[in-house]
Amino acid sequence: MEQPDLFVAPEQPAMVTAGVDEAGRGPLAGAVYAAAVILNPARPIAGLADSKVLKAATREALALEIQECALAWCIASASVAEIDSLNILRATMLAMQRAVQGLATLPQLALVDGNQAPKLGCTVQTVIKGDALVPAISAASILAKTARDADLLRLHALYPQYAFDQHKGYGTPLHLQMLREHGPCAEHRRSFAPIKAFGLTS
Numbered sequence: 001m002e003q004p005d006l007f008v009a010p011e012q013p014a015m016v017t018a019g020v021d022e023a024g025r026g027p028l029a030g031a032v033y034a035a036a037v038i039l040n041p042a043r044p045i046a047g048l049a050d051s052k053v054l055k056a057a058t059r060e061a062l063a064l065e066i067q068e069c070a071l072a073w074c075i076a077s078a079s080v081a082e083i084d085s086l087n088i089l090r091a092t093m094l095a096m097q098r099a100v101q102g103l104a105t106l107p108q109l110a111l112v113d114g115n116q117a118p119k120l121g122c123t124v125q126t127v128i129k130g131d132a133l134v135p136a137i138s139a140a141s142i143l144a145k146t147a148r149d150a151d152l153l154r155l156h157a158l159y160p161q162y163a164f165d166q167h168k169g170y171g172t173p174l175h176l177q178m179l180r181e182h183g184p185c186a187e188h189r190r191s192f193a194p195i196k197a198f199g200l201t202s
Contacts, residue, residue: 014041018072018100018107019136020118022092023051023144027169028179028195029162029188030152031077032088034095035143036103036110039136043069048138050131051145063146066139073139074102075147084191093118099140113137159185 016038024032039045045065047058054062067073076098078091086094096118100110109123113130130137149168156164161182167175171194179194188195 015109016105016107017109017111017136018103018122019113019130019134019138019140020096020100020110021113021131021137021140021144022095023141023148024169025088025092026171027189028171028175028192029080029164029169029185030148030155031079032083032092032095033075033077033144033148033151034092034099035073035075035140035147036096036099036107037066037070037136037139037143038072038103038105038107039139040069040071045069045135045139048135048142050129050138051141052131054142056149059142059146062139062142066143070139072103072105073143074099074104075143076102077147077151080187080189083189087191088189089116092116096120111137113141155187159187 018036018038020034020036022032022034024030047062051059076095078095082094083091097120100120107122109125110120111130111134112118112124112126115126115128117124117126127134127137131141152164152168162178163174176194184195184198190196
């Protein structure tokens with residue numbers, strides 16, 4: 001019988017790694033979203049990329065495939081009220097924490113897009129431009145972006161005068177024009193300078 005080679009280290013199981021990304025830090029309205037994804041090596045997903053460079057239809061199709069094929073995924077958010085009370089950076093970190101905590105399988109390592117590391121119950125590594133470089137972060141980017149876009153369509157149905165379906169809450173000339181005509185609504189971030197300019201006190 002062949003003897004095992006005692007000098008060869010036993011193969012270590014792969015570290016359970018989640019990709020984490022956010023969507024919606026910059027807009028003047030709506031919640032900030034985050035997602036966490038643990039991809040399944042046995043079910044690779046073709047076409048993962050930074051959500052911002054993908055067409056909307058491609059993002060939607062990939063989001064469904066990610067939810068079907070990933071070992072675990074979770075989408076979370078922080079509300080406009082939380083953004084205004086905490087500030088946008090802390091609210092984004094909170095959304096990321098909620099996304100990781102909501103995973104059915106808790107990761108040993110979280111790869112987070114950007115250079116700001118949220119406090120998580122595992123090792124955290126930030127990756128600049130990770131949404132373009134790390135497939136798991138790309139997947140999280142896609143889930144966060146599609147979830148936020150869907151929420152802005154919901155807001156458009158509630159507040160059609162702002163055209164949220166077109167600018168998704170960003171400070172575009174159209175959005176700023178609608179703000180000048182109608183003033184802010186309850187979903188506008190009152191801590192952001194263009195909304196503060198209206199002098200709202202509540």
